Amino acid sequence: MLIGHDKIVQFFATAIKNGTLGHAYCLVGSNQVGKRKLVNFLASQILNTPEERLATNPDYYYLERETDEKTGKLKKEISVKQSRSIRERLQNSSWLGGGQIVIIDEAELINDEAANALLKILEEPPKKAAIFLLTIDDQLLLPTIRSRCQTFYLGLVPDAQIAAGLMTMGADQEIADDIAKISWGRPGRAVEMFLDADKRNEYYIETQRLRNLVNAPFHAKLAALEDLFGKKDDDPMQKRDRWKSVLDIWQMQWRNFLLKNQAGEAANNFSTAQIVEIIDRFKIAQKLMGENINPRLLIEETILKF
Structure with a gap:
Protein backbone atom coordinates (compact mmCIF):
# COMPACT_ATOMS: atom_id res chain seq x y z
CA MET A 1 0.00 0.00 0.00
CA LEU A 2 1.24 3.49 -0.90
CA ILE A 3 1.24 5.88 2.07
CA GLY A 4 1.81 9.61 1.62
CA HIS A 5 3.33 11.74 -1.14
CA ASP A 6 -0.12 12.68 -2.45
CA LYS A 7 1.02 15.71 -4.47
CA ILE A 8 3.63 13.69 -6.35
CA VAL A 9 1.10 10.92 -7.03
CA GLN A 10 -1.35 13.50 -8.36
CA PHE A 11 1.30 15.03 -10.64
CA PHE A 12 2.03 11.69 -12.26
CA ALA A 13 -1.65 10.75 -12.46
CA THR A 14 -2.26 13.91 -14.49
CA ALA A 15 0.81 13.30 -16.69
CA ILE A 16 -0.24 9.70 -17.39
CA LYS A 17 -3.82 10.75 -18.17
CA ASN A 18 -2.73 13.58 -20.49
CA GLY A 19 0.07 11.60 -22.15
CA THR A 20 2.68 14.12 -21.02
CA LEU A 21 4.97 11.76 -19.12
CA GLY A 22 8.63 12.78 -19.38
CA HIS A 23 11.55 10.52 -20.20
CA ALA A 24 13.58 10.82 -16.98
CA TYR A 25 12.75 11.41 -13.33
CA CYS A 26 14.78 11.41 -10.13
CA LEU A 27 13.05 10.49 -6.87
CA VAL A 28 15.04 11.62 -3.83
CA GLY A 29 14.43 10.63 -0.24
CA SER A 30 15.74 8.79 2.79
CA ASN A 31 15.65 5.02 3.06
CA GLN A 32 12.15 3.56 3.57
CA VAL A 33 10.45 6.89 2.86
CA GLY A 34 8.60 5.26 -0.04
CA LYS A 35 10.67 5.73 -3.21
CA ARG A 36 10.43 2.10 -4.36
CA LYS A 37 6.78 1.79 -3.42
CA LEU A 38 5.91 4.99 -5.26
CA VAL A 39 7.80 4.12 -8.44
CA ASN A 40 6.28 0.64 -8.57
CA PHE A 41 2.83 2.15 -8.06
CA LEU A 42 3.50 4.48 -10.99
CA ALA A 43 4.90 1.65 -13.11
CA SER A 44 1.76 -0.39 -12.50
CA GLN A 45 -0.35 2.53 -13.73
CA ILE A 46 1.80 3.22 -16.78
CA LEU A 47 2.11 -0.42 -17.83
CA ASN A 48 -1.43 -1.34 -16.77
CA THR A 49 -0.03 -4.22 -14.72
CA PRO A 50 -0.74 -5.08 -11.06
CA GLU A 51 2.23 -4.26 -8.83
CA GLU A 52 2.68 -7.87 -7.76
CA ARG A 53 3.08 -8.88 -11.42
CA LEU A 54 5.44 -6.13 -12.60
CA ALA A 55 8.45 -8.44 -12.51
CA THR A 56 6.79 -10.61 -15.17
CA ASN A 57 6.15 -7.69 -17.51
CA PRO A 58 8.86 -7.56 -20.23
CA ASP A 59 8.52 -3.78 -20.44
CA TYR A 60 9.52 -3.36 -16.78
CA TYR A 61 13.23 -3.27 -15.98
CA TYR A 62 14.40 -2.88 -12.37
CA LEU A 63 18.14 -2.36 -12.03
CA GLU A 64 19.97 -2.61 -8.71
CA ARG A 65 23.37 -3.59 -7.38
CA GLU A 66 24.33 -7.13 -8.23
CA THR A 67 25.54 -9.76 -5.79
CA ASP A 68 29.19 -10.78 -5.97
CA GLU A 69 29.20 -14.52 -6.70
CA LYS A 70 32.44 -15.06 -4.77
CA THR A 71 31.60 -13.21 -1.56
CA GLY A 72 27.80 -13.35 -1.59
CA LYS A 73 27.76 -9.63 -0.77
CA LEU A 74 26.24 -6.81 -2.76
CA LYS A 75 28.71 -5.08 -5.03
CA LYS A 76 29.63 -1.54 -4.04
CA GLU A 77 28.67 0.01 -7.38
CA ILE A 78 26.29 -0.24 -10.31
CA SER A 79 28.51 -1.22 -13.22
CA VAL A 80 28.85 0.05 -16.78
CA LYS A 81 27.69 -3.37 -17.97
CA GLN A 82 24.41 -2.80 -16.17
CA SER A 83 24.04 0.70 -17.63
CA ARG A 84 24.65 -0.60 -21.12
CA SER A 85 22.02 -3.28 -20.56
CA ILE A 86 19.48 -0.44 -20.31
CA ARG A 87 20.31 0.73 -23.83
CA GLU A 88 19.98 -2.82 -25.09
CA ARG A 89 16.55 -3.13 -23.49
CA LEU A 90 15.34 0.22 -24.79
CA GLN A 91 16.57 -0.36 -28.33
CA ASN A 92 13.66 -2.73 -28.76
CA SER A 93 10.08 -1.54 -28.98
CA SER A 94 7.65 -2.12 -26.15
CA TRP A 95 6.64 -5.77 -26.03
CA LEU A 96 3.08 -4.99 -25.00
CA GLY A 97 2.71 -1.61 -26.68
CA GLY A 98 2.30 0.39 -23.50
CA GLY A 99 5.73 1.93 -23.20
CA GLN A 100 8.76 0.87 -21.16
CA ILE A 101 9.81 1.59 -17.59
CA VAL A 102 13.39 1.50 -16.27
CA ILE A 103 14.07 1.90 -12.55
CA ILE A 104 17.61 2.38 -11.24
CA ASP A 105 17.73 1.88 -7.48
CA GLU A 106 20.52 3.46 -5.40
CA ALA A 107 21.45 5.57 -8.40
CA GLU A 108 24.07 7.37 -6.31
CA LEU A 109 26.14 4.18 -6.54
CA ILE A 110 26.52 4.31 -10.32
CA ASN A 111 30.26 4.42 -11.07
CA ASP A 112 31.69 7.05 -13.41
CA GLU A 113 31.84 4.83 -16.48
CA ALA A 114 28.29 3.61 -15.90
CA ALA A 115 27.12 7.19 -15.37
CA ASN A 116 28.56 8.24 -18.72
CA ALA A 117 26.80 5.32 -20.41
CA LEU A 118 23.54 6.35 -18.74
CA LEU A 119 24.06 9.95 -19.82
CA LYS A 120 24.16 8.88 -23.46
CA ILE A 121 20.77 7.24 -23.03
CA LEU A 122 19.32 10.37 -21.40
CA GLU A 123 20.72 12.56 -24.18
CA GLU A 124 18.87 10.49 -26.78
CA PRO A 125 15.85 9.22 -24.89
CA PRO A 126 13.83 6.50 -26.61
CA LYS A 127 10.18 7.13 -27.33
CA LYS A 128 7.53 5.86 -24.92
CA ALA A 129 10.09 5.03 -22.25
CA ALA A 130 10.49 6.52 -18.79
CA ILE A 131 13.60 6.16 -16.63
CA PHE A 132 13.34 6.61 -12.86
CA LEU A 133 16.43 7.16 -10.73
CA LEU A 134 16.01 6.47 -7.01
CA THR A 135 18.55 8.02 -4.66
CA ILE A 136 19.05 9.18 -1.09
CA ASP A 137 21.00 12.21 -2.34
CA ASP A 138 20.76 13.68 -5.84
CA GLN A 139 23.93 15.69 -5.25
CA LEU A 140 25.86 12.43 -5.56
CA LEU A 141 24.76 12.12 -9.20
CA LEU A 142 26.64 13.73 -12.07
CA PRO A 143 25.34 17.28 -12.67
CA THR A 144 24.80 16.39 -16.33
CA ILE A 145 22.51 13.53 -15.28
CA ARG A 146 20.62 15.67 -12.77
CA SER A 147 20.02 18.34 -15.40
CA ARG A 148 18.26 15.83 -17.65
CA CYS A 149 15.88 14.58 -14.96
CA GLN A 150 12.84 16.11 -13.38
CA THR A 151 13.48 15.78 -9.65
CA PHE A 152 10.99 15.11 -6.88
CA TYR A 153 11.91 15.16 -3.20
CA LEU A 154 9.99 12.72 -1.02
CA GLY A 155 9.69 14.27 2.41
CA LEU A 156 8.86 12.55 5.67
CA ASP A 196 7.16 -7.89 11.86
CA ALA A 197 6.73 -7.58 15.63
CA ASP A 198 10.42 -8.40 16.09
CA LYS A 199 11.28 -5.13 14.34
CA ARG A 200 9.13 -3.21 16.81
CA ASN A 201 10.69 -5.02 19.74
CA GLU A 202 14.16 -4.28 18.37
CA TYR A 203 13.39 -0.57 18.45
CA TYR A 204 12.39 -0.61 22.12
CA ILE A 205 15.31 -2.86 23.10
CA GLU A 206 17.88 -0.69 21.34
CA THR A 207 16.36 2.53 22.62
CA GLN A 208 16.75 1.24 26.18
CA ARG A 209 20.27 -0.05 25.41
CA LEU A 210 21.27 3.42 24.26
CA ARG A 211 19.94 4.98 27.45
CA ASN A 212 22.06 2.53 29.42
CA LEU A 213 25.13 3.35 27.34
CA VAL A 214 25.00 7.12 27.69
CA ASN A 215 27.56 8.31 30.25
CA ALA A 216 28.23 4.75 31.46
CA PRO A 217 31.83 3.64 32.20
CA PHE A 218 33.47 2.16 29.13
CA HIS A 219 33.72 -1.34 30.64
CA ALA A 220 29.96 -1.23 31.32
CA LYS A 221 29.34 -0.14 27.73
CA LEU A 222 31.32 -3.08 26.41
CA ALA A 223 29.37 -5.48 28.60
CA ALA A 224 26.07 -4.00 27.38
CA LEU A 225 27.14 -4.54 23.76
CA GLU A 226 28.23 -8.16 24.11
CA ASP A 227 25.01 -9.79 22.89
CA LEU A 228 24.89 -7.40 19.94
CA PHE A 229 27.85 -9.07 18.28
CA GLY A 230 26.41 -12.59 18.39
CA LYS A 231 28.29 -15.83 17.97
CA LYS A 232 31.19 -16.44 15.62
CA ASP A 233 29.19 -18.85 13.49
CA ASP A 234 26.24 -16.44 13.00
CA ASP A 235 25.58 -15.40 9.40
CA PRO A 236 27.92 -12.42 8.66
CA MET A 237 25.43 -10.66 6.37
CA GLN A 238 22.62 -10.91 8.92
CA LYS A 239 24.90 -9.60 11.67
CA ARG A 240 25.99 -6.65 9.56
CA ASP A 241 22.37 -5.83 8.69
CA ARG A 242 21.50 -5.90 12.38
CA TRP A 243 24.39 -3.58 13.25
CA LYS A 244 23.25 -1.13 10.60
CA SER A 245 19.72 -1.25 11.97
CA VAL A 246 20.95 -0.64 15.52
CA LEU A 247 23.11 2.30 14.45
CA ASP A 248 20.09 3.73 12.64
CA ILE A 249 17.96 3.51 15.79
CA TRP A 250 20.66 5.07 17.96
CA GLN A 251 21.25 7.87 15.48
CA MET A 252 17.55 8.75 15.41
CA GLN A 253 17.49 8.81 19.22
CA TRP A 254 20.31 11.35 19.20
CA ARG A 255 18.33 13.38 16.66
CA ASN A 256 15.47 13.36 19.17
CA PHE A 257 17.88 14.55 21.86
CA LEU A 258 18.95 17.37 19.52
CA LEU A 259 15.37 18.46 18.91
CA LYS A 260 14.68 18.50 22.66
CA ASN A 261 17.83 20.54 23.29
CA GLN A 262 16.77 23.08 20.66
CA ALA A 263 13.31 23.26 22.26
CA GLY A 264 14.88 23.97 25.64
CA GLU A 265 14.05 20.52 26.99
CA ALA A 266 17.50 19.23 27.88
CA ALA A 267 17.36 15.46 27.48
CA ASN A 268 20.85 14.89 28.91
CA ASN A 269 23.97 16.83 29.82
CA PHE A 270 25.25 17.12 26.25
CA SER A 271 25.39 20.46 24.47
CA THR A 272 23.87 20.94 21.03
CA ALA A 273 27.35 21.03 19.51
CA GLN A 274 28.27 17.74 21.19
CA ILE A 275 25.08 16.06 19.98
CA VAL A 276 25.70 17.25 16.42
CA GLU A 277 29.22 15.80 16.63
CA ILE A 278 27.81 12.47 17.86
CA ILE A 279 25.24 12.37 15.03
CA ASP A 280 28.00 13.07 12.51
CA ARG A 281 29.96 10.17 14.00
CA PHE A 282 26.98 7.88 13.48
CA LYS A 283 26.77 8.95 9.83
CA ILE A 284 30.44 8.05 9.38
CA ALA A 285 29.93 4.72 11.12
CA GLN A 286 26.96 3.87 8.89
CA LYS A 287 29.02 4.61 5.80
CA LEU A 288 32.05 2.63 7.03
CA MET A 289 29.85 -0.33 7.96
CA GLY A 290 29.69 -1.15 4.28
CA GLU A 291 33.48 -1.16 3.98
CA ASN A 292 35.96 -3.83 4.97
CA ILE A 293 36.29 -2.53 8.52
CA ASN A 294 35.90 -4.47 11.77
CA PRO A 295 32.30 -3.63 12.84
CA ARG A 296 33.00 -4.25 16.51
CA LEU A 297 35.84 -1.74 16.61
CA LEU A 298 33.70 0.70 14.63
CA ILE A 299 30.81 0.53 17.10
CA GLU A 300 33.11 0.65 20.13
CA GLU A 301 34.82 3.75 18.76
CA THR A 302 31.43 5.37 18.15
CA ILE A 303 30.15 4.86 21.70
CA LEU A 304 33.30 6.47 23.06
CA LYS A 305 31.73 9.76 21.99
CA PHE A 306 29.05 9.50 24.65
Whole structure:
Protein backbone atom coordinates (compact mmCIF):
# COMPACT_ATOMS: atom_id res chain seq x y z
CA MET A 1 0.00 0.00 0.00
CA LEU A 2 1.24 3.49 -0.90
CA ILE A 3 1.24 5.88 2.07
CA GLY A 4 1.81 9.61 1.62
CA HIS A 5 3.33 11.74 -1.14
CA ASP A 6 -0.12 12.68 -2.45
CA LYS A 7 1.02 15.71 -4.47
CA ILE A 8 3.63 13.69 -6.35
CA VAL A 9 1.10 10.92 -7.03
CA GLN A 10 -1.35 13.50 -8.36
CA PHE A 11 1.30 15.03 -10.64
CA PHE A 12 2.03 11.69 -12.26
CA ALA A 13 -1.65 10.75 -12.46
CA THR A 14 -2.26 13.91 -14.49
CA ALA A 15 0.81 13.30 -16.69
CA ILE A 16 -0.24 9.70 -17.39
CA LYS A 17 -3.82 10.75 -18.17
CA ASN A 18 -2.73 13.58 -20.49
CA GLY A 19 0.07 11.60 -22.15
CA THR A 20 2.68 14.12 -21.02
CA LEU A 21 4.97 11.76 -19.12
CA GLY A 22 8.63 12.78 -19.38
CA HIS A 23 11.55 10.52 -20.20
CA ALA A 24 13.58 10.82 -16.98
CA TYR A 25 12.75 11.41 -13.33
CA CYS A 26 14.78 11.41 -10.13
CA LEU A 27 13.05 10.49 -6.87
CA VAL A 28 15.04 11.62 -3.83
CA GLY A 29 14.43 10.63 -0.24
CA SER A 30 15.74 8.79 2.79
CA ASN A 31 15.65 5.02 3.06
CA GLN A 32 12.15 3.56 3.57
CA VAL A 33 10.45 6.89 2.86
CA GLY A 34 8.60 5.26 -0.04
CA LYS A 35 10.67 5.73 -3.21
CA ARG A 36 10.43 2.10 -4.36
CA LYS A 37 6.78 1.79 -3.42
CA LEU A 38 5.91 4.99 -5.26
CA VAL A 39 7.80 4.12 -8.44
CA ASN A 40 6.28 0.64 -8.57
CA PHE A 41 2.83 2.15 -8.06
CA LEU A 42 3.50 4.48 -10.99
CA ALA A 43 4.90 1.65 -13.11
CA SER A 44 1.76 -0.39 -12.50
CA GLN A 45 -0.35 2.53 -13.73
CA ILE A 46 1.80 3.22 -16.78
CA LEU A 47 2.11 -0.42 -17.83
CA ASN A 48 -1.43 -1.34 -16.77
CA THR A 49 -0.03 -4.22 -14.72
CA PRO A 50 -0.74 -5.08 -11.06
CA GLU A 51 2.23 -4.26 -8.83
CA GLU A 52 2.68 -7.87 -7.76
CA ARG A 53 3.08 -8.88 -11.42
CA LEU A 54 5.44 -6.13 -12.60
CA ALA A 55 8.45 -8.44 -12.51
CA THR A 56 6.79 -10.61 -15.17
CA ASN A 57 6.15 -7.69 -17.51
CA PRO A 58 8.86 -7.56 -20.23
CA ASP A 59 8.52 -3.78 -20.44
CA TYR A 60 9.52 -3.36 -16.78
CA TYR A 61 13.23 -3.27 -15.98
CA TYR A 62 14.40 -2.88 -12.37
CA LEU A 63 18.14 -2.36 -12.03
CA GLU A 64 19.97 -2.61 -8.71
CA ARG A 65 23.37 -3.59 -7.38
CA GLU A 66 24.33 -7.13 -8.23
CA THR A 67 25.54 -9.76 -5.79
CA ASP A 68 29.19 -10.78 -5.97
CA GLU A 69 29.20 -14.52 -6.70
CA LYS A 70 32.44 -15.06 -4.77
CA THR A 71 31.60 -13.21 -1.56
CA GLY A 72 27.80 -13.35 -1.59
CA LYS A 73 27.76 -9.63 -0.77
CA LEU A 74 26.24 -6.81 -2.76
CA LYS A 75 28.71 -5.08 -5.03
CA LYS A 76 29.63 -1.54 -4.04
CA GLU A 77 28.67 0.01 -7.38
CA ILE A 78 26.29 -0.24 -10.31
CA SER A 79 28.51 -1.22 -13.22
CA VAL A 80 28.85 0.05 -16.78
CA LYS A 81 27.69 -3.37 -17.97
CA GLN A 82 24.41 -2.80 -16.17
CA SER A 83 24.04 0.70 -17.63
CA ARG A 84 24.65 -0.60 -21.12
CA SER A 85 22.02 -3.28 -20.56
CA ILE A 86 19.48 -0.44 -20.31
CA ARG A 87 20.31 0.73 -23.83
CA GLU A 88 19.98 -2.82 -25.09
CA ARG A 89 16.55 -3.13 -23.49
CA LEU A 90 15.34 0.22 -24.79
CA GLN A 91 16.57 -0.36 -28.33
CA ASN A 92 13.66 -2.73 -28.76
CA SER A 93 10.08 -1.54 -28.98
CA SER A 94 7.65 -2.12 -26.15
CA TRP A 95 6.64 -5.77 -26.03
CA LEU A 96 3.08 -4.99 -25.00
CA GLY A 97 2.71 -1.61 -26.68
CA GLY A 98 2.30 0.39 -23.50
CA GLY A 99 5.73 1.93 -23.20
CA GLN A 100 8.76 0.87 -21.16
CA ILE A 101 9.81 1.59 -17.59
CA VAL A 102 13.39 1.50 -16.27
CA ILE A 103 14.07 1.90 -12.55
CA ILE A 104 17.61 2.38 -11.24
CA ASP A 105 17.73 1.88 -7.48
CA GLU A 106 20.52 3.46 -5.40
CA ALA A 107 21.45 5.57 -8.40
CA GLU A 108 24.07 7.37 -6.31
CA LEU A 109 26.14 4.18 -6.54
CA ILE A 110 26.52 4.31 -10.32
CA ASN A 111 30.26 4.42 -11.07
CA ASP A 112 31.69 7.05 -13.41
CA GLU A 113 31.84 4.83 -16.48
CA ALA A 114 28.29 3.61 -15.90
CA ALA A 115 27.12 7.19 -15.37
CA ASN A 116 28.56 8.24 -18.72
CA ALA A 117 26.80 5.32 -20.41
CA LEU A 118 23.54 6.35 -18.74
CA LEU A 119 24.06 9.95 -19.82
CA LYS A 120 24.16 8.88 -23.46
CA ILE A 121 20.77 7.24 -23.03
CA LEU A 122 19.32 10.37 -21.40
CA GLU A 123 20.72 12.56 -24.18
CA GLU A 124 18.87 10.49 -26.78
CA PRO A 125 15.85 9.22 -24.89
CA PRO A 126 13.83 6.50 -26.61
CA LYS A 127 10.18 7.13 -27.33
CA LYS A 128 7.53 5.86 -24.92
CA ALA A 129 10.09 5.03 -22.25
CA ALA A 130 10.49 6.52 -18.79
CA ILE A 131 13.60 6.16 -16.63
CA PHE A 132 13.34 6.61 -12.86
CA LEU A 133 16.43 7.16 -10.73
CA LEU A 134 16.01 6.47 -7.01
CA THR A 135 18.55 8.02 -4.66
CA ILE A 136 19.05 9.18 -1.09
CA ASP A 137 21.00 12.21 -2.34
CA ASP A 138 20.76 13.68 -5.84
CA GLN A 139 23.93 15.69 -5.25
CA LEU A 140 25.86 12.43 -5.56
CA LEU A 141 24.76 12.12 -9.20
CA LEU A 142 26.64 13.73 -12.07
CA PRO A 143 25.34 17.28 -12.67
CA THR A 144 24.80 16.39 -16.33
CA ILE A 145 22.51 13.53 -15.28
CA ARG A 146 20.62 15.67 -12.77
CA SER A 147 20.02 18.34 -15.40
CA ARG A 148 18.26 15.83 -17.65
CA CYS A 149 15.88 14.58 -14.96
CA GLN A 150 12.84 16.11 -13.38
CA THR A 151 13.48 15.78 -9.65
CA PHE A 152 10.99 15.11 -6.88
CA TYR A 153 11.91 15.16 -3.20
CA LEU A 154 9.99 12.72 -1.02
CA GLY A 155 9.69 14.27 2.41
CA LEU A 156 8.86 12.55 5.67
CA VAL A 157 5.20 11.59 5.98
CA PRO A 158 3.13 12.92 8.93
CA ASP A 159 2.42 10.43 11.72
CA ALA A 160 -1.35 10.77 11.26
CA GLN A 161 -1.12 9.80 7.62
CA ILE A 162 1.10 6.81 8.40
CA ALA A 163 -1.26 5.66 11.15
CA ALA A 164 -4.23 5.95 8.78
CA GLY A 165 -2.40 3.85 6.22
CA LEU A 166 -1.61 1.15 8.79
CA MET A 167 -5.23 1.06 9.90
CA THR A 168 -6.25 0.47 6.30
CA MET A 169 -3.91 -2.53 6.38
CA GLY A 170 -5.70 -3.88 9.45
CA ALA A 171 -3.88 -2.36 12.43
CA ASP A 172 -6.00 -1.15 15.33
CA GLN A 173 -5.67 2.53 16.16
CA GLU A 174 -3.49 2.13 19.26
CA ILE A 175 -0.91 0.00 17.46
CA ALA A 176 -1.05 2.21 14.36
CA ASP A 177 -0.43 5.34 16.43
CA ASP A 178 2.43 3.73 18.36
CA ILE A 179 4.16 2.53 15.19
CA ALA A 180 3.67 5.86 13.44
CA LYS A 181 5.44 7.66 16.29
CA ILE A 182 8.55 5.49 15.95
CA SER A 183 8.57 5.24 12.16
CA TRP A 184 10.46 8.54 11.77
CA GLY A 185 8.10 9.64 9.01
CA ARG A 186 9.07 6.67 6.84
CA PRO A 187 6.08 4.62 5.62
CA GLY A 188 8.30 1.69 4.62
CA ARG A 189 9.64 1.43 8.14
CA ALA A 190 6.13 1.65 9.58
CA VAL A 191 4.82 -1.14 7.36
CA GLU A 192 7.86 -3.27 8.18
CA MET A 193 7.26 -2.89 11.91
CA PHE A 194 3.55 -3.60 11.54
CA LEU A 195 4.21 -6.82 9.67
CA ASP A 196 7.16 -7.89 11.86
CA ALA A 197 6.73 -7.58 15.63
CA ASP A 198 10.42 -8.40 16.09
CA LYS A 199 11.28 -5.13 14.34
CA ARG A 200 9.13 -3.21 16.81
CA ASN A 201 10.69 -5.02 19.74
CA GLU A 202 14.16 -4.28 18.37
CA TYR A 203 13.39 -0.57 18.45
CA TYR A 204 12.39 -0.61 22.12
CA ILE A 205 15.31 -2.86 23.10
CA GLU A 206 17.88 -0.69 21.34
CA THR A 207 16.36 2.53 22.62
CA GLN A 208 16.75 1.24 26.18
CA ARG A 209 20.27 -0.05 25.41
CA LEU A 210 21.27 3.42 24.26
CA ARG A 211 19.94 4.98 27.45
CA ASN A 212 22.06 2.53 29.42
CA LEU A 213 25.13 3.35 27.34
CA VAL A 214 25.00 7.12 27.69
CA ASN A 215 27.56 8.31 30.25
CA ALA A 216 28.23 4.75 31.46
CA PRO A 217 31.83 3.64 32.20
CA PHE A 218 33.47 2.16 29.13
CA HIS A 219 33.72 -1.34 30.64
CA ALA A 220 29.96 -1.23 31.32
CA LYS A 221 29.34 -0.14 27.73
CA LEU A 222 31.32 -3.08 26.41
CA ALA A 223 29.37 -5.48 28.60
CA ALA A 224 26.07 -4.00 27.38
CA LEU A 225 27.14 -4.54 23.76
CA GLU A 226 28.23 -8.16 24.11
CA ASP A 227 25.01 -9.79 22.89
CA LEU A 228 24.89 -7.40 19.94
CA PHE A 229 27.85 -9.07 18.28
CA GLY A 230 26.41 -12.59 18.39
CA LYS A 231 28.29 -15.83 17.97
CA LYS A 232 31.19 -16.44 15.62
CA ASP A 233 29.19 -18.85 13.49
CA ASP A 234 26.24 -16.44 13.00
CA ASP A 235 25.58 -15.40 9.40
CA PRO A 236 27.92 -12.42 8.66
CA MET A 237 25.43 -10.66 6.37
CA GLN A 238 22.62 -10.91 8.92
CA LYS A 239 24.90 -9.60 11.67
CA ARG A 240 25.99 -6.65 9.56
CA ASP A 241 22.37 -5.83 8.69
CA ARG A 242 21.50 -5.90 12.38
CA TRP A 243 24.39 -3.58 13.25
CA LYS A 244 23.25 -1.13 10.60
CA SER A 245 19.72 -1.25 11.97
CA VAL A 246 20.95 -0.64 15.52
CA LEU A 247 23.11 2.30 14.45
CA ASP A 248 20.09 3.73 12.64
CA ILE A 249 17.96 3.51 15.79
CA TRP A 250 20.66 5.07 17.96
CA GLN A 251 21.25 7.87 15.48
CA MET A 252 17.55 8.75 15.41
CA GLN A 253 17.49 8.81 19.22
CA TRP A 254 20.31 11.35 19.20
CA ARG A 255 18.33 13.38 16.66
CA ASN A 256 15.47 13.36 19.17
CA PHE A 257 17.88 14.55 21.86
CA LEU A 258 18.95 17.37 19.52
CA LEU A 259 15.37 18.46 18.91
CA LYS A 260 14.68 18.50 22.66
CA ASN A 261 17.83 20.54 23.29
CA GLN A 262 16.77 23.08 20.66
CA ALA A 263 13.31 23.26 22.26
CA GLY A 264 14.88 23.97 25.64
CA GLU A 265 14.05 20.52 26.99
CA ALA A 266 17.50 19.23 27.88
CA ALA A 267 17.36 15.46 27.48
CA ASN A 268 20.85 14.89 28.91
CA ASN A 269 23.97 16.83 29.82
CA PHE A 270 25.25 17.12 26.25
CA SER A 271 25.39 20.46 24.47
CA THR A 272 23.87 20.94 21.03
CA ALA A 273 27.35 21.03 19.51
CA GLN A 274 28.27 17.74 21.19
CA ILE A 275 25.08 16.06 19.98
CA VAL A 276 25.70 17.25 16.42
CA GLU A 277 29.22 15.80 16.63
CA ILE A 278 27.81 12.47 17.86
CA ILE A 279 25.24 12.37 15.03
CA ASP A 280 28.00 13.07 12.51
CA ARG A 281 29.96 10.17 14.00
CA PHE A 282 26.98 7.88 13.48
CA LYS A 283 26.77 8.95 9.83
CA ILE A 284 30.44 8.05 9.38
CA ALA A 285 29.93 4.72 11.12
CA GLN A 286 26.96 3.87 8.89
CA LYS A 287 29.02 4.61 5.80
CA LEU A 288 32.05 2.63 7.03
CA MET A 289 29.85 -0.33 7.96
CA GLY A 290 29.69 -1.15 4.28
CA GLU A 291 33.48 -1.16 3.98
CA ASN A 292 35.96 -3.83 4.97
CA ILE A 293 36.29 -2.53 8.52
CA ASN A 294 35.90 -4.47 11.77
CA PRO A 295 32.30 -3.63 12.84
CA ARG A 296 33.00 -4.25 16.51
CA LEU A 297 35.84 -1.74 16.61
CA LEU A 298 33.70 0.70 14.63
CA ILE A 299 30.81 0.53 17.10
CA GLU A 300 33.11 0.65 20.13
CA GLU A 301 34.82 3.75 18.76
CA THR A 302 31.43 5.37 18.15
CA ILE A 303 30.15 4.86 21.70
CA LEU A 304 33.30 6.47 23.06
CA LYS A 305 31.73 9.76 21.99
CA PHE A 306 29.05 9.50 24.65
